[in-house]
């Protein structure tokens with residue numbers, strides 16, 4: 454008999470982490486591998502953030518904080534939501550956790566009963582369905598095609614809602630597709646949701662600041678204020694401030710939900726590292742120039758990758774609208790053969806081939822619920838991206854279609 458709980462039997466470890474592990478193993482044999490699997494900014498966090506952490510540590514801010522976060526950080530979040538998103542929240546409508554990921558986990562733990570459905574428009578962030586399954590929920594994953602810009606349409610949403618639907622997850626700008634929803638597109642989804650008052654909405658806005666071509670960002674909360682009492686707005690400092698390792702995320706939502714999430718938090722991790730909370734506060738309250746500098750770097754990498762991929766016959770990519778990934782179509786190579794006679798049957802075979810032949814690690818579309826695609830992270834230098842594209846071009850050129 455296994456000692457591992459039944460609930461883990463269908464839960465997969467993070468696909469992007471698994472790809473990075475495979476890349477590390479190959480690199481350990483002496484191969485020069487380019488890992489485009491994991492997505493995290495390759496910049497240092499702004500200096501004033503690190504200094505705020507030093508100061509907090511020197512001042513001895515080393516005790517537990519309230520489970521929902523320090524009042525100072527929650528106040529900074531309230532101000533941020535007002536300033537950047539036009540949203541009005543009170544301090545007791547804000548929760549802080551170890552990253553947006555824990556915020557989402559806490560929200561699901563606080564609300565899901567066995568068999569409750571969560572709509573995850575595909576392609577989705579890899580962790581969403583695994584969290585849902587871990588908590589006895591059912592992931593419903595309607596396909597959002599490349600033709601629709603990988604966006605959920607009102608028709609597809611309507612068809613996915615059932616009496617068991619508990620949540621709809623939205624993620625704009627999206628991982629892995631980069632899709633950004635306009636205000637009108639969010640409102641069209643809001644019109645459907647208005648007809649289904651039992652559905653809660655989780656809007657994951659963690660890539661808010663990373664968007665291109667002067668696109669405006671509109672928070673779901675701003676587009677659909679009438680849905681405020683059943684919306685959870687999720688964000689964090691990981692992506693905007695290059696602070697993935699600090700592990701601070703936050704959410705704004707209705708009091709009853711935030712209170713339930715506080716109960717979960719208080720009985721699991723108590724609170725987020727106090728020094729990290731001080732650093733996150735400094736990020737939100739301090740100068741914002743670095744955010745724009747990072748954004749510009751991501752945009753010029755996006756341009757480089759889009760142009761590079763589009764010049765490789767057989768690969769397809771519409772310019773990503775935000776975030777720091779490219780979700781590349783590889784349908785033309787499904788059914789092709791390698792020079793060793795191996796058949797590429799799906800996008801998993803394709804990324805395996807890329808790792809073996811091009812020594813480039815990428816994540817297969819199966820991990821995001823929409824195939825045949827693969828995701829590369831563009832959060833690395835232009836020199837590395839240029840070399841990766843050169844290798845991919847040579848490798849796919851050797852495939853017999």
Ligand code: PMP
Pocket residue numbers: 492551552553554555578624627628657659688689690691697700701702
């Ligand atoms: N949401 C999305 C869509 C993400 O891509 C990520 C990170 N890869 C997260 C949430 C998690 O962010 P955090 O570091 O705040 O946990």
